[in-house]
Amino acid sequence: MTAPQPQAERPLASRNSPVSWYEASARARVRLLLDAGSFQEFIGPEMREASPHLRVFDLPEQFDDGILVGRGSIGGSPVFVAAQEGRFMGGAFGEVHGAKLTGLLRAARDVKSIPVLILFDTGGVRLQEANAGELAIAEIMRAVIEARTAGVKVIGLIGGRSGCYGGGGLIAGCCSALAVSEQGRIGVSGPEVIETNRGVEEFDSKDRALVWRTMGGKNRRLLGGADAFCDDAVQDFRETALDLIATAGGFGIDSLKAEQARLEERLQTFGTCADAVDIWKAEGVPDPDDVPAMDADAFIAVANKIRRPSRDSR
Amino acid sequence: METLSFRHAARQRTAGSRKLALVGVVASGNLEVLAERVLPDTECQVEISTAAEGFGAVWGAVVADFVDRHSPGGLKLSINDGGARPDTVSLRLAQAVRSIAEEAR
Numbered sequence: 001m002t003a004p005q006p007q008a009e010r011p012l013a014s015r016n017s018p019v020s021w022y023e024a025s026a027r028a029r030v031r032l033l034l035d036a037g038s039f040q041e042f043i044g045p046e047m048r049e050a051s052p053h054l055r056v057f058d059l060p061e062q063f064d065d066g067i068l069v070g071r072g073s074i075g076g077s078p079v080f081v082a083a084q085e086g087r088f089m090g091g092a093f094g095e096v097h098g099a100k101l102t103g104l105l106r107a108a109r110d111v112k113s114i115p116v117l118i119l120f121d122t123g124g125v126r127l128q129e130a131n132a133g134e135l136a137i138a139e140i141m142r143a144v145i146e147a148r149t150a151g152v153k154v155i156g157l158i159g160g161r162s163g164c165y166g167g168g169g170l171i172a173g174c175c176s177a178l179a180v181s182e183q184g185r186i187g188v189s190g191p192e193v194i195e196t197n198r199g200v201e202e203f204d205s206k207d208r209a210l211v212w213r214t215m216g217g218k219n220r221r222l223l224g225g226a227d228a229f230c231d232d233a234v235q236d237f238r239e240t241a242l243d244l245i246a247t248a249g250g251f252g253i254d255s256l257k258a259e260q261a262r263l264e265e266r267l268q269t270f271g272t273c274a275d276a277v278d279i280w281k282a283e284g285v286p287d288p289d290d291v292p293a294m295d296a297d298a299f300i301a302v303a304n305k306i307r308r309p310s311r312d313s314r
Numbered sequence: 315m316e317t318l319s320f321r322h323a324a325r326q327r328t329a330g331s332r333k334l335a336l337v338g339v340v341a342s343g344n345l346e347v348l349a350e351r352v353l354p355d356t357e358c359q360v361e362i363s364t365a366a367e368g369f370g371a372v373w374g375a376v377v378a379d380f381v382d383r384h385s386p387g388g389l390k391l392s393i394n395d396g397g398a399r400p401d402t403v404s405l406r407l408a409q410a411v412r413s414i415a416e417e418a419r
Contacts, residue, residue: 025339045336045348050394058315060365060394062340063348087341 018233021159022183026068026083029119032234033157033241034081038072043100051094053129062088065096069104071114075242078114080104086121086162093167094126098136105143108152115153115245118175123190124166137167144174148251153177155244157237159184159230163215166190173225177248179240180217180226182296187215213276213292221303222280222291223270224262229303231296283307318362318370320377324387327355328415335413338406345398347410350390358386360407364395376400380407389414 019032030039043049045063054061066088071080082101084091101118108116125133144154156175158164163185164172172178172186180186189197191205204210213219220226228244230236249255273279280288283306291299328351338346353359360377380386384407391410398406 027336044334046334046350055315058365060315060340060363060396062346062394063336063392085339087339087344 018235020232021181021234021237022161022232024234025087026085026119026121029234029237030068030070030072030081030083033117033119033238034072034074034079035076038074039070039081040072041068041070042104043069049096049100051096051126051129053094053132057128059128065094065100066091067097067100069100074117074238074245077245079245080108080114080116081119082116083119084121084160084162084168086160089126090123091121091160091162091168092123092126093133093136093140094129095132095136097126098133098140102136102139102143105140105147105154108154109143109147109150112150112152115155116147117241118154118156118171119160120156120158120164120168120172120184121160121162122164122166122168123162124168134167137170140167140171141174144171145251148174148176151250153245153248155179155241155248157241158186158226159217159232159237163187163190176251177227177244178220178225179228179230179237179244180220181230181232181237182212182217182299183232184217185211185215186217186220186225191215209292218291218294218299218303219276219279221299222283222285222307223266224307229296229300236296316362316364316367316370318364318373320360320362320374322358322360322378322381324356324358324381325385327387328385328389328411330415331418332414332416333418335410337409337413340394340396342396343398343402345393345395345403345406347406348392349386349410349414350392351388351414352390353388355388358389358391360391360393362393362395364393364397366395366397372400373403376403376407380404384408384411386411 048063050061051065066085069082082104108114147154153176156172156178159181165187169186169188191211194203195205217229221229228240230240270279277288280291285306333351335349338344340346362373
């Protein structure tokens with residue numbers, strides 16, 4: 001990512017001490033990410049569009065089904081935004097939760113000119129409504145691609161406690177660009193799923209250092225899966241989102257071919273690496289063992305030297 | 315699931331001009347409270363949906379104490395409960411009233 005541009009007018013959020021993205025609720029993230037007072041919610045909690053399935057399992061509902069969608073402005077320009085609440089059922093996708101995001105993306109596709117920010121915080125599909133949730137993932141992926149085909153930039157911001165896993169990881173892979181913090185893990189199968197299916201020798205989900213250096217933001221940035229790395233602060237995500245909206249590339253057959261070539265090259269270069277540290281070593285990171293302990297600024301400097309974000313793929 | 319509803323008279327109207335406030339999250343030991351300014355100024359209502367059945371008397375006591383302390387006149391407060399303790403419920407209810415009592419932007 002390029003260095004954040006100095007801004008003449010500091011937004012409201014920065015007047016106070018930095019707010020942790022990881023700790024903040026979905027609603028707090030949206031409120032502080034966008035221009036002050038600009039957020040207008042679609043299908044708000046007062047509409048009570050909660051899950052029709054959870055009561056069958058005697059599970060409590062949430063009025064917004066764990067996601068808020070709406071529009072607002074960032075840096076003075078209009079934007080659509082969706083934010084998952086990772087503390088409600090792990091931010092998982094159910095039928096209503098998914099439909100709200102699909103609807104937002106279709107609106108963006110029809111409007112064409114307004115970018116979409118998706119604040120991922122999810123473990124994947126909500127298994128209590130598995131079929132509806134899986135269908136929702138497919139519909140959202142299609143809606144992302146349709147929006148991008150219409151010229152809309154879809155930017156994913158990942159730094160929540162539930163990370164971005166399962167179907168959320170698939171949707172993130174369809175976005176125009178991703179920003180991630182160290183805490184914001186990205187994957188499809190999560191640590192526990194890998195351990196359950198392949199054994200603890202393959203992946204020890206209790207080994208937090210292993211989980212973070214494999215799926216955490218630093219490795220995702222160095223591998224090229226995420227375009228930008230940010231510190232765990234709402235203000236950092238705001239500046240990075242503005243940068244990605246300005247710089248994210250378009251979408252078409254050429255970008256798909258470039259992405260395919262990037263992934264093939266990645267497999268060829270790193271396919272035999274047994275650990276993330278081996279990948280960093282192969283990439284030429286000086287002192288690869290020190291990467292997990294680096295602060296955000298030092299890491300961003302190293303990452304920008306090693307791997308300039310590619311604008312022609314994705 | 316058990317649903318409970320309590321209606322009380324309130325001494326005075328809740329301050330402020332916001333129509334709506336939402337606080338909390340439905341997670342283990344937590345709850346969300348949706349406050350809506352939809353009732354006459356001297357009434358209030360608390361509706362609860364909880365998976366922990368059989369605690370109606372405790373909810374009744376917490377709600378009565380809350381109405382006595384905060385006089386949430388004009389508010390309908392709807393709760394989705396994730397198994398919160400009574401002290402957490404009291405704090406969330408107070409937070410909801412404080413949040414809706416702010417002036418609308």
